[in-house]
Structures are given as C-alpha cells and as structure tokens.
Amino acid sequence: MKTLVVYFTESGCTRRVAQTIAEATGATLYELKAAQPYTSADLDWRNSESRVNREANDPAARQSVKLADTSVPDWDSYDVVFIGAPVWWGVAAWPIDDFLTSNDFTGKKLAAFVTSASSSFGNESEVEGMAKSAQWLGGKRFPSSASDSAIRSWIESLAL
Numbered sequence: 001m002k003t004l005v006v007y008f009t010e011s012g013c014t015r016r017v018a019q020t021i022a023e024a025t026g027a028t029l030y031e032l033k034a035a036q037p038y039t040s041a042d043l044d045w046r047n048s049e050s051r052v053n054r055e056a057n058d059p060a061a062r063q064s065v066k067l068a069d070t071s072v073p074d075w076d077s078y079d080v081v082f083i084g085a086p087v088w089w090g091v092a093a094w095p096i097d098d099f100l101t102s103n104d105f106t107g108k109k110l111a112a113f114v115t116s117a118s119s120s121f122g123n124e125s126e127v128e129g130m131a132k133s134a135q136w137l138g139g140k141r142f143p144s145s146a147s148d149s150a151i152r153s154w155i156e157s158l159a160l
C-alpha cells in the first residue's frame with residue numbers, strides 16, 4: 001500500500017500534522033502552493049477588504065484560486081491519499097479545492113484533516129464531494145498544535 005500526504009499550510013501547523021502522518025504511515029509528503037501566494041496582508045482576517053476575506057465571502061473568488069501545481073509525480077501509484085489544510089472561516093482553506101477537483105481519485109482512499117484554533121471542520125462533506133470517485137475514509141480536525149498521540153490514534157482508527 002502506497003500513501004501520499006498532500007497539504008497546504010500558511011504558518012506551519014498543518015505541515016507538522018502532515019509530517020506526523022507521513023512518519024506513521026511511511027507516506028510521501030507533497031506541499032501544495034497557491035499559484036498566487038498569500039501575503040500577510042492577504043491573510044489579515046481583521047481587515048474586511050483583505051484577499052482572504054473577499055474570497056471567504058465570494059464563492060466565485062474562492063473557485064478562481066489556483067494552485068501552482070495540482071499534479072503529483074507518480075499519482076497513479078498511490079492507494080491512500082491524505083489531504084490537509086488550515087481552517088479559514090470555518091472551512092478547509094480553499095486553495096486545496098483545486099487539487100481535489102483536478103485529480104482523478106478512482107481506486108484511491110481519501111482522508112482529510114484540518115487544523116484550527118477552535119473551529120470544527122465545517123465543510124467536510126463538501127471536501128468529500130469535490131474528490132469525485134474517491135473512497136472516503138473520513139475527515140478530522142486537530143488543534144493547531146496537535147499531539148502526536150492524537151494524530152496516531154486517528155490513523156489507527158482508519159484501519160488502513
């Protein structure tokens with residue numbers, strides 16, 4: 001069984017979870033980058049005019065966010081895919097949507113994880129729906145500084 005962990009992160013919390021999943025499962029790690037990177041001004045949640053707030057309030061703006069690259073080397077060889085993102089305004093950060101809608105998950109199992117300060121994974125079912133033909137394993141929210149044991153017990157619960 002070959003496992004891939006793809007993730008998007010802005011301040012590194014989701015990367016740390018992704019690294020723990022990769023260590024626990026022997027997976028390959030792949031970081032997703034926005035085609036137009038977010039500056040700290042873009043991510044200023046206190047400014048109602050910031051990029052992230054404009055996108056949060058406008059589905060068309062969210063859908064137009066593209067990744068620098070949506071294709072993973074040797075994609076066909078993976079059996080299990082984990083995808084991770086921070087929570088932005090209650091949902092998985094939308095740059096990952098481009099990855100979910102651009103790839104064919106036929107024959108692959110998919111699990112999604114998010115990190116957040118306090119919010120739950122508000123759009124888990126939408127994430128599942130975007131990855132057409134994946135076998136959905138489930139979604140999980142972790143706190144920004146998730147413990148290794150919490151991450152490892154989630155992986156064990158998936159019974160890969």
Ligand SMILES: Cc1cc2nc3c(=O)[nH]c(=O)nc-3n(C[C@H](O)[C@H](O)[C@H](O)COP(=O)(O)O)c2cc1C
Pocket residue numbers: 008009010011012013014015043044045052085086087088089090091115116117118119120143144
């Ligand atoms: C634009 C923005 C919006 C956020 N919205 C939420 C939110 O709605 N709920 C929450 O609990 N945390 C929210 N956070 C905090 C992040 O989800 C949290 O710090 C996360 O672990 C960051 O992950 P990262 O380091 O991988 O980028 C937000 C952070 C940013 C930058």
